Amino acid sequence: MNWMDQMGIRPELQKEVAHFRERFDKDTAPSSVRDAAEVPRFHYLGKDIMEKAICALLCEKNLLLAGPKATGKNVLAENLAWIFGRPCWNVSFHVNVDASYLIGTDTFDGEKVVFRPGPVYQCARYGGFGILDEINMAKNEAMAVLHATLDYRRILEVSGYDRIVLHPAARFIGTMNYGYAGTRELNEALGSRFLVLQMPTISEKQLDLLLKTEYPEIGRNMCRQLSAIFYELDAKAESAEISPRAVDLRGLLDAVALMRLGLSPLDACDMGLTNKVFDATERAIIHDVIAARIPKSWN
């Protein structure tokens, strides 16, 4: 909870979260199934967004985090599971997602046919946080099986077996990036079952803080130039001069990790950013952006 203090989260919200945790702490998944969420690798840095997300989850609503790449959608989802002290199931959506993938499937255990529970089933049963990653990658018809789970009914029909009522602590957090490769528009029926948070692009101050938190030894000037590279690539992708592949926050952080091991900053940025694009002209443009910011002489 100290971290929430540091973030400046409103005390009354902190109190509500503490109350939620107290209420459900003893009522969690067996460790053979899933442990409670661990301390996340990254902390989400936007106070306003965090407060809005906490409010939504406290109101027993599901949350849809919509935004472009590198806005911290998954980081926020993991942070929320950790703050609320719930186990979390991460479901990566793709075009072939279907009911059996989400809810569970029949299988043969050597003697008889048994039900093998899927992530949504387990979430519902044990009061977990289900992170539905890139939810708009799936076909809308495949998602129809979740309609009753996600709305006020809070039930899950397991075809041929049972109907279970969702554990009161269970929440679903969808993430989506509209316009990302292979994505589609979420249909109205599904969209209306979520409260939606439009995730802003990480601010310069937050990026600076993130770089310094992750790599405390990074120099102020290097930090400034790396942050400038990120925003310049973002503007380029916005103007459709390059594909958004190179606007990759993970790649930028990875590049800093390589620099720490002695790789030259130019080479590290090329590995983390430039080479993620496969078109030669785009690659040259991205390299130019980096070269205009980082001198060859830097180590």
Place this chain on the structure above:
Amino acid sequence: MELTHSLKKRATNMVWTAAGRYDFEPVYLFFHSNNEPSLYLNTLEGLAYRTMNPDILLPFLKGLDFGRKPEKFRSLAQLVLEQAVFSRECSRRSSLSALREEYARLHLTEFLPAGRYTELGWERQALIHWKRVLHMDLTDFSRRELSLADAMENIAALPDAELVRSTKAIFRKYYYYQPLDARKSETTKFVGAGLFLVILGQLFSGDLHIRLSGPDKNSFSPVFSRLYVMGKHLLSQTTAKEDHEYMLHTFGPCLFSDRQMALFEKTFCTGYHSRSLLWYAGATSPDLIFGAEQETQYRKNLQYYQKDKRYYERSIHQITEHLKQVLEEQQEPDLVRVQSGHLNPGQVYRIPAMHDLSVFYREIIWPMPDFTVDLVLDASSSRCQEQESIAAQAYLITQSLQELQIPVQVTSFRSIRGYTILQLLKTYRETGIADGIFHFFTAGNNRDGLAFRAIRPLMEQYDAPHAKRIVLILTDALPSDSRRAASDHGLLRGKDYRDTLAIEDTREAIRLLRSEGICVAAIFWGGDYAVPSLRRIYGDFFIRIKQIQQFPDAVSSLMMRLLDQMHEQ
């Protein structure tokens, strides 16, 4: 290395990156002698866009072009500007000093020996400048040359206006510099004539004429020709034969035989349209008058596109990329249950429990794309102010779809003298550059209800490559025709074909197309006024664009919705 499009794109991007803006075309692009873009100079130019006031700077640079020895003064001014921008930005950009030194070294190696140039030549000033950057020995240069270099360097820190003033003062002192005023634009003398043409254009706005969206000197002949056409055809009470002759002369022979046309008219010209006629025409007009006007508009459409070609190319790329993703997604293999292939573990229980051996699957990929797109353009006079932009938008959509091997046909429609003319600007079969679209022009009225019913024969004229169809309509959703809607009672005079009647009729035509499994959507660029009628006619399947920048995203998203809808059918 050849100066290719991609090298120019790189250089332009260097300028844009540094400027932090993408809404302009750089005045200069810099390349090394091997045609490699110069990162330093292009970055510096971008920084100049960011840090300097163009209202002060550009008149100064233009003034140099009109003076004596423009190349010399421009080069000297560039040295001053280089120094100025560098001093302003070097503390913010760590790489700038290193890039500058690298460029200076390259410049000096590419440069001929210093002794070749006369004293105070601009080339020697460049030598001094770049040698100073590298802290090299300057004893070869005279005191006067060095004093000029000092003077140019010392003013670098001044604000823009003072910088320009001081540069001019230095040029005057050392070179007796006297720039000439920029010559007055020759175009001003056409303003009077332009106004005249606009007024004439407004006068002759009947349902007959191609409207030129902006006046130019080439417009004289067609405008005067209109008087002739007005007199001969429009104001007279013409007979059916004369109207038919007029269609033939103006739009060329009909694409279908008389027998076919009789059948089409019997099928489509019913109800409100029972007194209307149809004409299917090719892209260009054989008529001298119309042909000339159309040619003028063709050039205007093309120029309009060329002016923002880079933007349109980017947009085509953007739409293509978006749609490619959607098509690839739909191209996901279908999994079919079979008795041999990949094992499906979830189904294994069926062997002992049900003696069902179909526990394997095989992936089957269906060929794509499996649909055609018909782009239909409202070519009535009400769109005359937008005809260049409509042509550019149609071209953009067509090229984007063609990149993905999707067959596209483009048709424009208008109504004149009781005929609704559907003009084929591009067929499914044409797969190259679709410049037939630039023959688009506006004239007459728009009897949308009849046009959308009568488009079927064009869609089926050739062996359509695919059975599934999408129709995209670029429209203002304001159907209207000077010929009244026919009344059910032959003796009564029909109502005007406009407002609610026309909207409902168009809606019915769209419903008919949809009932035949065709996905229809509209694209509208403009204000709020058309939204109610768009919604009434097209339901949710329309997009409204307020700014051209929204166009690629809007088209992609509309196409994605249509593809989803088609996929679900």
